[in-house]
Amino acid sequence: MGGLYVVRAVIFDYVEEGVYTASSRGGGLDAFFGSGGLEASVKLHVLRVKRVGLLVQYQQSPDVEVVWEPLLKVDSVGGRLCRFHDGPRGDPLRQRYCMRLAVTRSGFCSLHRESWQALYEQCAQGVDSACITAARLLRGEMFRVYVLDYGGPRVKVGLTQSWRLLWRIAEQPHVAAAVVYEAELLDAREAEKRLGRHRLATEGAAARLGHRLSAAVALLERLNGRYDRAAARLAQSLSALGLEGSFNAYTVLPRSLEWITRIRVVDDIGELQGHRLRVLDYWAGMLLVEDLDTSYRLALRKTGIQHYQLEGRVASS
Numbered sequence: 001m002g003g004l005y006v007v008r009a010v011i012f013d014y015v016e017e018g019v020y021t022a023s024s025r026g027g028g029l030d031a032f033f034g035s036g037g038l039e040a041s042v043k044l045h046v047l048r049v050k051r052v053g054l055l056v057q058y059q060q061s062p063d064v065e066v067v068w069e070p071l072l073k074v075d076s077v078g079g080r081l082c083r084f085h086d087g088p089r090g091d092p093l094r095q096r097y098c099m100r101l102a103v104t105r106s107g108f109c110s111l112h113r114e115s116w117q118a119l120y121e122q123c124a125q126g127v128d129s130a131c132i133t134a135a136r137l138l139r140g141e142m143f144r145v146y147v148l149d150y151g152g153p154r155v156k157v158g159l160t161q162s163w164r165l166l167w168r169i170a171e172q173p174h175v176a177a178a179v180v181y182e183a184e185l186l187d188a189r190e191a192e193k194r195l196g197r198h199r200l201a202t203e204g205a206a207a208r209l210g211h212r213l214s215a216a217v218a219l220l221e222r223l224n225g226r227y228d229r230a231a232a233r234l235a236q237s238l239s240a241l242g243l244e245g246s247f248n249a250y251t252v253l254p255r256s257l258e259w260i261t262r263i264r265v266v267d268d269i270g271e272l273q274g275h276r277l278r279v280l281d282y283w284a285g286m287l288l289v290e291d292l293d294t295s296y297r298l299a300l301r302k303t304g305i306q307h308y309q310l311e312g313r314v315a316s317s
Helices: 116-124 128-137 162-170 185-196 209-223 227-240
Strands: 002-025 039-058 065-068 070-080 143-149 155-161 176-183 245-253 276-283 286-291 297-301 308-316
Touching: 002 162, 002 227, 039 070, 039 176, 039 227, 039 276, 065 308, 116 128, 116 185, 128 185, 143 162, 143 185, 143 227, 155 162, 155 185, 162 176, 162 245, 176 185, 176 227, 209 227, 227 245
Parallel strands: 039 245
Antiparallel strands: 002 039, 002 308, 039 065, 070 276, 070 308, 143 155, 143 176, 176 245, 276 286, 286 297
16 A cells, blocks of 8 residues: 555564473572572473564554555655554554654653553653552553573563563564563562562663674574573573572564574664565564565664654555
8 A cells, every 4th residue: 555654563473383391490508408499490482473564554544454574665754653552452453543743752742741651661661650650540451570581691671561472572682581470560560670680680681782682693593493492591590580480481583593683784764765675574673674676685673664654655465
């Protein structure tokens, strides 16, 4: 379809390639004296992207639809629209997006700068006062705390809406991520902070994105399909954090790892203005796209295309 459109989100279908289990018993004095220590068991679900789609809003409608395996052309790039959306949680096709121009740095309009979505994001970034207000607006909503191994010396602790877990994992460089706690916002945020203070963990991105990307790809390549070892590594991290019990974990793999660190990364769709592009893959918040005029492949950050008013065409291939 041609004309004005806005890419609101990247979505994907996946297939489960396998399930791997591992356990680890923590160290310390208990282990030294032979009485064990804390045992963490991991059940790792390895998923692979089957097809990629863009959640697209056309013209001036607040509704969205999915364009699978997209072909797109951007003739011009307009203003950035507000990121606020509402509707049933976990049902992307029933989300309705605000059509006002964004005025805040975080991408919200003046009407939605204090919305639940804006406040929740501030909460996740460490603003405690925003957590209190967001929790009141989101009463009954469940959140998950996860521990993510990206191949570095420390694990990353994160928080997300429960229904968004797989999407959130796929937005980040990762080898595996375990769900360690689920609760309403304030309790989940407190659990995230407690874990994040551990010397073997970090709440935020302590390492730069490029480093985390390289570390994750390097470890996945070394594992060479031995995801039992990824499960064992994650179980060891959980027990070292003092966690005990059985935890579900997930790995979201792209169709192919070969492109991740070997091609140029583009931060802004404006750089590709006038090009005909085919979306081929998705991982770590990046779209693999092929320029159909040159057959050249590059990685486009999803943040560089989402929420901008685009003039051109987008259609399923």
